Amino acid sequence: MPTMGALHSGHLSLVVRSAAENDLTVVSIFVNPTQFNDKNDLKNYPRTLDADCELLETAGCNIVFAPSVEEMYPTPDTRKFDFGTLETVMEGAFRPGHFNGVAQIVSKLFDAVQPTRAYFGEKDFQQVAIIKKMVEMLQYPLQIVVCPIVREESGLAKSSRNELLSAEERKKAAIISRTLTESRNFVPEKSVANVKAWVIAQINAVLEVEYFEIVDGNTLQPIADWAETDFAVGCVAAYCGKVRLIDNIKY
Ligand code: PAF
Numbered sequence: 001m002p003t004m005g006a007l008h009s010g011h012l013s014l015v016v017r018s019a020a021e022n023d024l025t026v027v028s029i030f031v032n033p034t035q036f037n038d039k040n041d042l043k044n045y046p047r048t049l050d051a052d053c054e055l056l057e058t059a060g061c062n063i064v065f066a067p068s069v070e071e072m073y074p075t076p077d078t079r080k081f082d083f084g085t086l087e088t089v090m091e092g093a094f095r096p097g098h099f100n101g102v103a104q105i106v107s108k109l110f111d112a113v114q115p116t117r118a119y120f121g122e123k124d125f126q127q128v129a130i131i132k133k134m135v136e137m138l139q140y141p142l143q144i145v146v147c148p149i150v151r152e153e154s155g156l157a158k159s160s161r162n163e164l165l166s167a168e169e170r171k172k173a174a175i176i177s178r179t180l181t182e183s184r185n186f187v188p189e190k191s192v193a194n195v196k197a198w199v200i201a202q203i204n205a206v207l208e209v210e211y212f213e214i215v216d217g218n219t220l221q222p223i224a225d226w227a228e229t230d231f232a233v234g235c236v237a238a239y240c241g242k243v244r245l246i247d248n249i250k251y
Helices: 009-021 039-044 049-059 090-094 098-113 125-138 160-164 167-173 175-186 192-204
Strands: 026-029 063-065 117-121 143-147 208-216 232-240 243-250
Touching (some): 167 175, 192 208, 192 232
Antiparallel strands (some): 232 243
16 A cells, blocks of 8 residues: 555555455555655645554554655656546646656555555545556556545545644535535536536635546546446545645546
8 A cells, every 4th residue: 555644544444455355464655756746745745654653553554664765766767657648637737747756656666565456545536547557557467456535524535635724624625525425416417517617616615626527437538418428527626725635526
């Protein structure tokens, strides 16, 4: 399980599942500089190694791999991955270079650990698609296991970034999941365009939406009509103050 630390119960659900399905569970904790396109985001990313290790022990992790930047990048990684249209939308469009950095580090971690299975959370819906594509491109002999989003009581998707929210902001941030959940009631009667506009307006009343797209869950390309796919997914990124949050919902 590759992680960037600041572990929460979402991460731990992956560890528990891995411990149940495998003989040995290795969790990496590494705040990967090459996937941050915003220096402040990298600087402010929560780092809680000691607490993380304690949590991991209780969840059934056998080995924590917490390398330094120098160990993972003794020389700059100049590899450029081409994920085609999977990376030109949503996170890929708003965080240029992000998925290249994710692919760089995840491939290095796969090379180091050589897992039979690797576990990822579905909150990062586009990341999962990119990593599956990378596994196919580099022919890694491993299975990607995708685990459901774990939510706070308010519905807010668990994220290490939630720790950066004030109590007030945390309450406000619940508008994201509340809106996504409600929007399912309009499908398929209301058009894709109408649902999109409604979701954006609802969340914008409280936070600041960066994007909300309704896409085909396999290709990640925006759809214009519900009939285009039987796997429509709504993906959102929104700012709550300075904190950028993402979430998604299957229609
Ligand atoms: O999802 C994350 O926390 C990171 O993108 C990952 C997969 C650990 C790579 O640094």
